[in-house]
Amino acid sequence: MERPGGTTLRGTPMTLVGPELKVGENAPDFDVLDDSLKPVNLAATGHKVRIFSVVPSLDTPVCDIQTKRFNDELQKLDGIDIYSVSMDLPFAQKRWCNAFGVDNVKMLSDHRDGSFGEHYGTLIKEMRIESRAIFVLDRDNKLRHVEYVQNVSDHPDYEAALKAATSIADAARQSK
Numbered sequence: 001m002e003r004p005g006g007t008t009l010r011g012t013p014m015t016l017v018g019p020e021l022k023v024g025e026n027a028p029d030f031d032v033l034d035d036s037l038k039p040v041n042l043a044a045t046g047h048k049v050r051i052f053s054v055v056p057s058l059d060t061p062v063c064d065i066q067t068k069r070f071n072d073e074l075q076k077l078d079g080i081d082i083y084s085v086s087m088d089l090p091f092a093q094k095r096w097c098n099a100f101g102v103d104n105v106k107m108l109s110d111h112r113d114g115s116f117g118e119h120y121g122t123l124i125k126e127m128r129i130e131s132r133a134i135f136v137l138d139r140d141n142k143l144r145h146v147e148y149v150q151n152v153s154d155h156p157d158y159e160a161a162l163k164a165a166t167s168i169a170d171a172a173r174q175s176k
Contacts, residue, residue, distance in 0.1 A: 007124065007131040009152045016131060017114075018121035020148065027141045028119035032085065032108040035094040040108055047139045049169045051082045051161055053105070054122050054133040058088050058096040062132070062153055067105060069158055074104040077162075079169040085122075087111045087129045121148070134161045138168045 006016030021028070029042045053070050055063035063086070070082045085108045086093070093107040110116040110130060117123025122130045134156045136145035145164035149156050 001121075002125065003121065006121070007148065007150060007152055009124065009127065014127065014131070014152075015125040016121055016148075017123040017125050018118045020121050021135070021143055021146050023143050023146055025143050027135070027137045027143055030110075030116040030119050031113070032110050032116050033090050033112060034109075035090045035097070035107050037090055042141060045083060046081065049080045049139060049165050049172065050137045051080065051165050052085055052116075052120075052133075052135040052137070053082060053156075053161075054085045054116075054120070054130045054135070056124075056127075056129045056132065056152055057086055058084075058093060062155060064100075066132070066155065066158075067102060068100060071102045071105045073158075073162055077166065077169070079173060080165050081106065083108050085110055085116050085130060087114075087117075124152075132156060136161055136164045136168070139172055144168055 003016040005013040007014050032040050034040050067084045074082050082105045084105045087110055089111055090109045114123045117130050122133045124131050132149035132152050134147040138144050147156050
């Protein structure tokens, strides 16, 4: 499935490969690598509330800010895991994290086959990089917040994603 004009990069419309996911749907599975080259799929991310922060490349200004912001926010959150997904090689992700002291967000590389991008509708066909997006999953792998950022160079709505994740985590704690 292709979505022509699903995002823009430097004002140019780009085609997104994969479905446009909606709140309430089941989160699709994927196959990526962590920074130690270990395969990771949806089940391996556990059953906490999770934020998947999708970025084109950590070595660009907005991606840098986005990943650092979620890394800093995670220190204040309980019962939530945050994953940063990009096409960067695991070695580059590890180098970037070490250079900037990013140690709370878990890095996932989709470079091998674009599985995350194709299943979550974030793969930019023309560039073979991820578009910017945020997905919040509850403990049962239901999508509870979805944001596809129309212009790749714009920031996502950090507050909306964090509010969705904390609200789900708080509700889960209260139901115990």
